Amino acid sequence: MTRSLHPWPVPPPRVAVVDVRSLPRPGVPVLPVPRAAEPTTPERTTPEPTTPEPTTLERTSEPVIPAAAPAAGGASGSAVLVTGSGGPAGVAVVRRLVALGHRVVAVDIDPIAAGSALAAVGGVVPRADEPGFVDALLAFAAEHGADALVSTVAEELPALTAAAGRFAAAGLATWLPEVAAVDLCCDKAAFAVRLVEAGVPTPATAATVAGAADVPGPWIVKPRAGRGSRGVQLLDSAAEVTAAMTADPGLIVQTRLAGREFTADALVARDGELLTVVPRWRDATKAGISVQGTTFESEAVTTVVADALEAVGLTGPANVQGFVADDGTVTVVEINPRFSGGLPLTLAAGADVVGAYLAGVREPAAQLPYLYFSPGVRMSRYFAETYTSLDGAPVSDPCAAPAVTR
Template sequence: MTPSLPQPRPPAALVPSAGAAVLVTGAGGPAGVAVVRRLVALGHRVVAGDADVAAAGGALAHTAVVLPRGDHPRFVDALLGVCVAYGVDALVSTVAEELPHLAAGAGRLAAAGVATWLPDVAAVDVCCDKAAFARAMAAAGVPHPVTAASADEVAGVPGPWVVKPLAGRGSRGVRLLDDRALVVEALRADDGLIAQTRLTGREFTADALVDRDGAVRVVVPRWREETRAGISVKGRTFASDAVTRVVSGALAAVQLTGPANVQGFVADDGTATVMEINPRFSGGLPLTLAAGADVVSAYLAGVRGEPLPELSSRPGVAMSRYFAETYSSEDGSPVVDPCAPVAVRA
């Protein structure tokens, strides 16, 4: 279950450390790619793992491996095999669905010399269940849209409405409805849906890092100025005490530690409301890094049991995302990037 996939190496100028390697899972997703790129840029030796043999992050790391999905019964066995084979001493998961399985195998990983920093499974479960998350926010008094978890509860939810899956990511399965009867019909037809009052205002995402004792070390909010398939492609960091307070309150309510991605809205009157928490690094992580908050390095330090550095960020840093490609060949020979700068001879 742990085949290694040959991939093009990172740029030769980035020489990896001779020390232990870091295994990053979910290397095919935006968060995984961002974590791989940051660790490679810092000189760490990086092993990128993903269930997709062609995951882009594999081409950006020093070694790429194919892993089973997190819910596979041999998932932890595969991780252990990779860690032993490649001298891994630290694990960074960028996939929320893997976290409960990793927690179950944390003792085996520790016995193999692999350090982890995993959130409490109960906190992950609350974050991954939108109905449970709504109840947690209501119990803690954290602003959150009114939510119906069944058709019978829709009468108590003001419209207009957004109907979405109980579990999921991005904008998959999300519907905007203006007719209460259609909302009731949707929830009766599928008990895996919830309905919420549709919020207005500016949408934000905040990257956060919570240390092991529950103290919030940094909150970096950014406006989601343009999204595609639920992923931010244009954004700008900003400073807001109201957003920092509501994000910190939401994180405390679910008792999450480690990296988190908190999404919500800021109304015209400045009131901030939380929509959801993803218990992982975000797809928009590069903007947080560019704004000066190196949550990747800080998290890795925490994984390895080292003190977390002080973190801060700069407001007003903008990001515009574009597509980039990695290349490989069947025989393992290098493939020239057709868009790479061409050296001009004098």
């Protein structure tokens, strides 16, 4: 797989060290580098579905989204089908596509997923590991005229890839990464082994009680196949690590890293070419989701992120999480093969990874653009609400600004 670090015109040194004194810190204003940036607007509980058949939720109120140019690509009147519309990434993808002028239809296992209310039509489908998931997607896409599929849930990817032929036959375009790459990203133990093999800095990791003896403390124990902060334990004694991993063989242990945590949103073309890396500090998080962040520019971080992506062979959207230590060492902890929950900040900084990805879904042979971004852009996230009525009657937003009359 080939890789280009463009739009960074001079290849950075392949050293996993950055002078942290030169990077933006909280509370210090940073002027963004002048680049072409496109403004945009900047979250899942998922109960079990009551039926494997897709149901429909019509939108009852218009989302507040700035005007955008009409969408390009796709047949006249065709829609984009977005999955995982109850998660932060799903909501962000729906909002961006709507802002770009696309007709969006969205599904989730939650019948009142917020992203479904923001789309033109929302539906309910089974979990990806349940029978009928693919059938429900195909039926929903056919009913609402969708010609492109955008998944925002990593756990769906194996089922979607297995059904790629069915989607193509139905006229539903997809861009799905290799299953082997997804499996590596979703298995934290296998991921750590692969990065060590590739020479990419990653914390010491063990998946057995015996192996834990070789992992220096302090420790973090977490599910081998978990997501977000679910099941994560911060431990300070080897006895606690042994007890936790004995009680749950599905856990792994890693050395707990010090320093400053970052996430880098990335988009990798189908041929492996790196189209963008947008690093951002995770200034504050809740339930594993970034609620405050700041974009920054670092050749060292970009290099390590690019090496990690190349090591697993991932294409499409990804978010890479890691730390920059006080001595400047950059370490990668994990890669999620999907759009991130902090996606709105990357969009606000000017890198339209959603629009570029959709172009690649609909036109597999298209030469996708390199995406630039502005460092020093900050995000502070707040709660927002959507409203639907059980009887289908419109429900107004009590906090909406009144219409301006002239």
